[in-house]
Amino acid sequence: MSDDLLENYRRAYNTKVGFGAKPALVMIDFCRAYYEPDCDLYCGQPVFDAIESALRVREVARAKGVPVILTCVQYHASGLDGGRFFEKAAPLRYFVKGHPMAEWGPGLTPHDDELVIPKQYPSAFFATSLASTLTAMGVDSVMLTGLSTSGCVRASCVDAMSHGFRTSVIADACGDRHAGPHEANLFDMNAKYADVVSEADAIAYLETL
Numbered sequence: 258m259s260d261d262l263l264e265n266y267r268r269a270y271n272t273k274v275g276f277g278a279k280p281a282l283v284m285i286d287f288c289r290a291y292y293e294p295d296c297d298l299y300c301g302q303p304v305f306d307a308i309e310s311a312l313r314v315r316e317v318a319r320a321k322g323v324p325v326i327l328t329c330v331q332y333h334a335s336g337l338d339g340g341r342f343f344e345k346a347a348p349l350r351y352f353v354k355g356h357p358m359a360e361w362g363p364g365l366t367p368h369d370d371e372l373v374i375p376k377q378y379p380s381a382f383f384a385t386s387l388a389s390t391l392t393a394m395g396v397d398s399v400m401l402t403g404l405s406t407s408g409c410v411r412a413s414c415v416d417a418m419s420h421g422f423r424t425s426v427i428a429d430a431c432g433d434r435h436a437g438p439h440e441a442n443l444f445d446m447n448a449k450y451a452d453v454v455s456e457a458d459a460i461a462y463l464e465t466l
Contacts, residue, residue, distance in 0.1 A: 270448035276462045277398025277423035281324040281391055284311055285381055285403025285410055287365050288329060290351045290358035291432070297348040298358075300434040304404055307432030308362050310456045311402040314430055314463070319368070321466045324394060326387065327367050328403070328413075329359065331375040339377050379412035388420045398423035400459060401451070402430035407438035414446050424451035427459045 287308050290298040315325055330352040336343040343349050351358035367373050374385050382388050391399070399422045403410050410431050417424040426446050433439035447453035454462075 266448055273452050274423050275452070276400075276425060279396050280398040280400050280463075280466075281326055281394070281396045282315060282318040282400045283381060283387075283402070283413065283417075284315065284325065284327045284365070285401065285413055286328055286330055287311065287362040287402075287404060288352070288358065289360045289362055290348070291404050292362050293358065296351065296358055298351065300405070300432060303434070303436070303439065304432035305363070307402070307404065307430055308365060310427070311430035312364055314400070314402065314427060314456060314459055317460050317463045318400075321463050323463060323466065324396065325368070325371045326374060326390075327365075327371060328374045328376055328381045328385075328387075328409075329361075330377065330409075331359065332377060342378055379409045380416040381409070381413040382416035382420060383412070388416075391422065396422070398425070401426045404432050405438075406431040406433040407442045408433075411442050411446060414451050418450045425459065426451050426453045427456055428453050429456035430459075 290296045291300045291304045293299055318325055332339050332343060332349065332353045334353055336353065339349055374381060374387050376385050378384060399417045401410055401414055401417065401424065410426065414424055414426055426443065428443050443453050
């Protein structure tokens with residue numbers, strides 16, 4: 258990206274919204290499919306780095322009493338509840354309920370006190386109870402981690418902002434199959450919808466709670 262274009266974005270989109278007072282950590286779709294070399298969704302080292310980062314953030318969040326919510330993609334055997342998304346994206350067949358590729362990624366097992374939100378579409382908020390649950394809990398902000406940056410993380414980011422939550426995206430704890438879409442979507446989310454932060458910044462904030 259040229260220096261002129263970067264300066265153009267800095268002039269137009271250079272606002273920070275901050276973390277908020279009562280956050281929740283959302284871990285989006287860290288499923289086995291992204292980690293298995295024989296699977297269409299395999300993404301290589303970036304997603305291993307992402308889940309390791311997310312697990313470190315989660316450990317601090319739990320120690321500070323911050324709610325942790327995990328999402329997973331889950332379909333009826335027919336795929337009918339996936340609608341046009343299931344038609345368009347062939348790898349979604351791996352998320353039919355009971356498929357081994359839909360299991361959690363390496364090192365991730367939900368704790369008994371962590372809410373798991375099944376979803377059928379990219380956003381963690383679309384047609385799920387997530388927004389109303391967070392509101393009922395008094396949460397005012399969300400910290401997003403997950404896979405993939407250009408897909409379900411971005412969709413969840415836009416909807417989190419649209420529901421009125423201060424939104425941060427932890428760059429180190431998100432992954433994609435290529436650096437190009439990963440960086441481009443982080444750039445765009447940071448410009449328009451959220452604050453994109455590092456793992457270190459997220460943990461430093463959590464430590465203040």
